[in-house]
Amino acid sequence: MVLTDASLLITEACVKAGADAFIGYPITPSNKFYSYGSKRFPLFLAGPDEITVLQWMTGLSAAGKFPVTATAFPGLALMAETFNMAYMMELPMLLIITQRLGPSTGSATTGAQGDLSFINGLISGGYPIPVLCPSNFEDAWKLAEESVKTAINLRTPVILLTSKEMVMTQKSFDISKLHEINKINRVHEIIDLPYKTYKSGNNFIPPFVPVGNEEHLVRLNSSTHDDEGMIQKNSPNALANTIRLKEKMEKRLDEYTFFEYDKQDDSKHLIVTYGISAEASRDAVEELRKNNKKISLLVVKTLLPVSEKITKIIDSYQNVTFVEENIGGQYKEIIYGKVSRSNIKQVNKIGFMISPSDIIKELSL
Amino acid sequence: MKSAVLTDKKMPFCPGCGHGVIVNSISKAFMELGYNPLDIIIVSDIGCSGLVDPLFATHTVHGLHGRAPALGLGVAMGLANRNKKVIVIQGDGGATIGLQHLLEAARRNIDVTLLVFNNLLYGMTGGQISGLSTDKFKELRHVEEGVPPFDIVRLAHQAGAVSSARVISPANFTESIKFAVETSGFSLLELASVCPSYGLQKIKELDDFSEEAEALLNHRKANEVEYIETPSLLDKVEIIVDKFNSSINDRYGVVLAGSAGGGIQLAAELLAKAGMSAGLYATMKGEYPVTVGTGFSIAEVILSRKPINYTGLDKPDVIFIMTEDGLDKVKNLIKNETMIITDDFLSLSADNISSKSFSKKVGKRSAVLSAISYWISNTDIIPEEAFKEAIRPHKHADLLIKAIETPL
Numbered sequence: 001m002v003l004t005d006a007s008l009l010i011t012e013a014c015v016k017a018g019a020d021a022f023i024g025y026p027i028t029p030s031n032k033f034y035s036y037g038s039k040r041f042p043l044f045l046a047g048p049d050e051i052t053v054l055q056w057m058t059g060l061s062a063a064g065k066f067p068v069t070a071t072a073f074p075g076l077a078l079m080a081e082t083f084n085m086a087y088m089m090e091l092p093m094l095l096i097i098t099q100r101l102g103p104s105t106g107s108a109t110t111g112a113q114g115d116l117s118f119i120n121g122l123i124s125g126g127y128p129i130p131v132l133c134p135s136n137f138e139d140a141w142k143l144a145e146e147s148v149k150t151a152i153n154l155r156t157p158v159i160l161l162t163s164k165e166m167v168m169t170q171k172s173f174d175i176s177k178l179h180e181i182n183k184i185n186r187v188h189e190i191i192d193l194p195y196k197t198y199k200s201g202n203n204f205i206p207p208f209v210p211v212g213n214e215e216h217l218v219r220l221n222s223s224t225h226d227d228e229g230m231i232q233k234n235s236p237n238a239l240a241n242t243i244r245l246k247e248k249m250e251k252r253l254d255e256y257t258f259f260e261y262d263k264q265d266d267s268k269h270l271i272v273t274y275g276i277s278a279e280a281s282r283d284a285v286e287e288l289r290k291n292n293k294k295i296s297l298l299v300v301k302t303l304l305p306v307s308e309k310i311t312k313i314i315d316s317y318q319n320v321t322f323v324e325e326n327i328g329g330q331y332k333e334i335i336y337g338k339v340s341r342s343n344i345k346q347v348n349k350i351g352f353m354i355s356p357s358d359i360i361k362e363l364s365l
Numbered sequence: 366m367k368s369a370v371l372t373d374k375k376m377p378f379c380p381g382c383g384h385g386v387i388v389n390s391i392s393k394a395f396m397e398l399g400y401n402p403l404d405i406i407i408v409s410d411i412g413c414s415g416l417v418d419p420l421f422a423t424h425t426v427h428g429l430h431g432r433a434p435a436l437g438l439g440v441a442m443g444l445a446n447r448n449k450k451v452i453v454i455q456g457d458g459g460a461t462i463g464l465q466h467l468l469e470a471a472r473r474n475i476d477v478t479l480l481v482f483n484n485l486l487y488g489m490t491g492g493q494i495s496g497l498s499t500d501k502f503k504e505l506r507h508v509e510e511g512v513p514p515f516d517i518v519r520l521a522h523q524a525g526a527v528s529s530a531r532v533i534s535p536a537n538f539t540e541s542i543k544f545a546v547e548t549s550g551f552s553l554l555e556l557a558s559v560c561p562s563y564g565l566q567k568i569k570e571l572d573d574f575s576e577e578a579e580a581l582l583n584h585r586k587a588n589e590v591e592y593i594e595t596p597s598l599l600d601k602v603e604i605i606v607d608k609f610n611s612s613i614n615d616r617y618g619v620v621l622a623g624s625a626g627g628g629i630q631l632a633a634e635l636l637a638k639a640g641m642s643a644g645l646y647a648t649m650k651g652e653y654p655v656t657v658g659t660g661f662s663i664a665e666v667i668l669s670r671k672p673i674n675y676t677g678l679d680k681p682d683v684i685f686i687m688t689e690d691g692l693d694k695v696k697n698l699i700k701n702e703t704m705i706i707t708d709d710f711l712s713l714s715a716d717n718i719s720s721k722s723f724s725k726k727v728g729k730r731s732a733v734l735s736a737i738s739y740w741i742s743n744t745d746i747i748p749e750e751a752f753k754e755a756i757r758p759h760k761h762a763d764l765l766i767k768a769i770e771t772p773l
Contacts, residue, residue, distance in 0.1 A: 042592035059439015
């Protein structure tokens, strides 16, 4: 056993999966990523601000490197425009977001799960971003690897959504049980010649070739563009290319949909949760079952885009309780919107982690 | 015969626009230097200057307003082949909004050439003035008079650009671009341009409305980034072997409350490790002000027979209160059944409170370790030897063990 934290596991998993560079701008509570990142990544750069960080990352990715950064809401807010650029250019990279209490600069050292709504709307036009969310140390290792893999395979920036308590708290952990992570291959097969930067085959993903290569002309473009990467206003080719950005995320969603479904037969009640609140939910479920209450648990690990696999499970229950550490229930709102329903409950809290007893009390089974 | 740097696409600029002159000069410079188009990566910004991509038969990357110098620097730092040339193109508007990126690129001095097309205004949005609009041009327009332009040539020079220059006469463009491209490291060229739609109509007016041409050099060697293999972080993590026993059957919560510099966080980590060596699961988290060198320092440790999911500690079993700062932070957690161990200078007394002269005996920094040791010896929750075992890998282990062995 070792005493460690999820920041270390995520950093190590990223590098093992083939991430080349950590570009950092210091912010609490992502401090440990910065510190581990500076020691472990083949290249570490200290950016002068978060906009520069993401611009450098996009440039590195264009040249074939896989960059990673870690920030919190204030940094993510500055990165919003460049995130759209990297998304539009279809360049793989990973952003680790460590959530802390908002609004604004809020409380840097207090945990939260408050940034999902912002991330859900981050891309102008409402295009989906893969958002993976670890709920314990095992997930930290696995989902960091899957984030790198998803970013490469789908040619997209990916967000790994964590929170202060998830990545700063140290826990005893058996590292001998971690699965081996191998470097993820970034070579894409080119089928059609002449190569067009954004021409995809049946898999919705244009094969990636780095800028600066000596065989194929590469044109990356942040503005609306056709499959050659040429800027366009709204030509059919360019709009088809833009629509493909949504299609690729959704048609290949099964590849990166992760969740943990602890089903109890005959239970009419389901707890839906994610991230740090999953830990309290697991304890609550154990306690309730000890008292012969029937309860099922769904820990969502791919928060966005929302998979039908998730909604089908949720739909199969009469009573559903969403547990998340924010003020209004952001994941609940993504699933059900603003309309309240008598069979949907919420456990929400700010400033402190939701405890198992908070959940048991609200369920009142 | 080298293939052409330009495509056969028609220039997208208004008739008489100075940008076309610059694009042709770039092409001529590369042809004369003998570059293949795929040896060049053009990184462009937003604005009229950002319309250049389709004109070039090179790799092209079309980014955001003002950010192209940062994007281009990223490309340059990612390139496997150092013989490739990254050329960043932006306008005077882009240089204004992204000035930080320009200075950062100059400071880093990676091999990148930045060409700023200065037509003195924002052409794409209706001719508004920019941070590089000259005094003479603003006087003509009666706007922002008395607010001088940024001199990006001098700013880049001061930030460390190997070469930075302003070129007004189109006759000098090709040679200046060749020099900038051949410069190893960061080079900047501000190239004068006209905007017939909103600004100056004729090239010959450039002399009257531009700042003086100038060329500055820094004698610096270009920087390169290196990708270095590093050992796994897991190689350095201390493996804790389970070799002692503990009397804990369920879950036990410990809070350590003191002040910055009082060794609270270290003590918590050592206690967690001691618990692990006694066969328990453990968590540890710290809380302290953002200014880490002053004020309170609180740590929570959970020791448990079962794996720990939820790491909150709503009802601690024992609280160590070492200072006034610590007391302030934890007083609301104290219940009648909570065991309190405190330094006697705090003068707390109740049935559940044990106080000793920890800091007087072993000093402020080790007081909490002494208190934990006292608690261990009185409760048998974990063996004393387990705590010592946790301390031993520490670089000041001898001092720390001496502290816990000091009689109270």
